[in-house]
Amino acid sequence: MMTDAKIRLYVDHPLAGGQSVPLDADQALYLFSVMRLQRGDAVLLFNGRDGEWRAEVAEATKRRGVLICRSQTRPLSPSPDLWLLFAPVKKAETVFIVEKAVELGVARLCPVQTARTNADRLNRDRMQANAREAAEQCGATVVPEVEDLLPLERRLADWPAERRILWCNEALAGAATVLAGQARGPWAILIGPEGGFSPAEAARLAAMPQVVQASLGPRILRAETAAVAALTLWQSALGDWA
Template sequence: MPRTHATLPRLFVDADLAQSAEITLDKDQSLYLAAVLRKAIGDEAVLFNGRDGAWLCRLTADSKKSVALQCVEQIAPQPPRLDLWYGFAPLKNERLDYVIQKAVEMGTGTIQPVMTQLTQVHRLKTDRLHANAIEAAEQCEVLNVPEIAPEVTLERLLACWPVEHAERQLIFADEAAASASPLETLQSLKGKKVGLLIGPEGGFSPSEREKLLSLSFVTPISLGPRILRADTAAVAALAVIQATIGDWR
């Protein structure tokens, strides 16, 4: 998005965006623009929907209950859908929010909650995960909002992987592996579709780790000599993947 538009409010909408299209915001978004930001008729905002790129839009109605905008021009094309798959064992409260936000910022295309034997959280609010992903995209000028996949057990994920992700290699952060740089291992996956799996606090159970290491579609990596918290490990692994074989190159 051009830097001249970077200071404008950015909102995710479900509606189609096109030249001269009229968009009516929902109640919460209307309240945010009209009451919180005090935007009035003639003011501008940026809207995106994950399909049609980013659009500069101008307010045509500024009721606190129903703000309407008209699309003026597309200011950024829609980029290709992001391909990086990210699976993680859910964490508690704020740390869960943090993981979702950082996964969006780091360029994941699918976010998959995975229930393991040592997972601390067993009931997820999918709406909250989706809201966090949208908020992160709004704040960071991301036009692709990742899919939030339904939670799945690790056992089922691994059983279905060869069918559902036949051409994708699953990278798993192995906290029990000897300390080593992951760069050489990741370089060997260059050109392949990949996914990343991060375990819970306390790591994978011995039986889960044994199962992971036995599968041909799983590639273990070390994240260095220190024990990382699960949320830190997620950011570190996503960064090194994107820098080595992802879209940072």
Template sequence: MPDYDFKSPRLFLDETLEEGRSIAATPVQANYLLNVLRLGEGAGVLAFNGRDGEWLCRIEKTAKKKLDLRLEAQLRPQPKAPDLLYCFAPLKHARLDYMVQKAVEMGAGILQPVMTQHVQAARVNVDRMRANAIEAAEQCGILTVPDCRDPLRLSDLLDGWEEGRALIFCDEKADAESPVETLAKLAEGPKALLIGPEGGFSSDERERLMAQDFSVTISLGPRILRADTAAVAALAVLQAAAGDWRSG
């Protein structure tokens, strides 16, 4: 882990970031900085937009409840976006929020909701999903906001699968063999992870997934996990065995 400032407040600014520019904070951001953190004129704030790296900004108060953020210097360049595609059956409300936040923390670069036969939530609020992804990035020093995509049916996801990308399919009915050993054998290249709903995949879905030449089936152990717990466990195993944890 590189040296990083975890103490300064950090905000996502959906604007071009460049030296000398002043950007008006949103009312929510201004309230957070002025009234929650009680920061004053000239206080330092870190900013990022997912494109231009991380910048040190200074607060410039423009009114009692308004402020600008003046960009002073780039502190970290923009890294390459993670290429891990995280596919998941949506959960309801707070548990989906949690899952999205943890996926961002664990290095997912693309968030793809997948509608399965036993899915719990019939709709997905993509704007809310992106807001949770941004919040996770703000809190954890992440410079890239994942691509938050509209939901797809599982059949459509598989029909349009990207050539050369391996799909790691977490099957609750698979034998409890070591997922680390299975994943360590995967060739280099882009990867995706699929987590199903709490009701599990249907028999037809499992059969189709197992029939794909790009899919690899793993077990997450002898215990039944809630979908949000399974997401964190699977992402950790994947990153440790075949992802960016191997390179530090």
């Protein structure tokens, strides 16, 4: 009989009743050498398509293993249609932004290079792994996609007409008040770099009809704090917290 499942694992494999799920070497090492699972133990699996499934360890070695899906524990629960545009900062702070954005329920992570962005490169694979690990920990059934780092101007060049952007501009009215009058639908939140946007970037954003400007309060926030604050306000007003 299966023990209670205490571990969640993302797998890139179909999930259904009776479906066998092969593990790669890293997953087998984690489950059987690090977490000490054995045959008959339970694991919660999700793949971003088929919801969450309770699975049983059928085969277990140091380098490979097989799990068998037994029952669905949760249906697929996609995040709200919310993107986070953010300028990468220091490595640890960027990881923090990615992890907390997943926990707070974004659908896509879009790093942008601005005139005052200090980081000029981003390890997308590593950030995607951070997003996957955060989804495993927080109970999400979908892992947000991390996109390539793009210049802000290029990111905005073909911006969808229907997707509004919450631009966190500390010079303006509070975000909660501004969001209270907005409709649900496709949204993005834009968090700038340390030092803020250049005058040219600010003018470009202000001219976009999709942009909604708002402040995050009377104090200057670090980029990672601003991301958490903005996501919390949006989720409370327009997302799946409302």
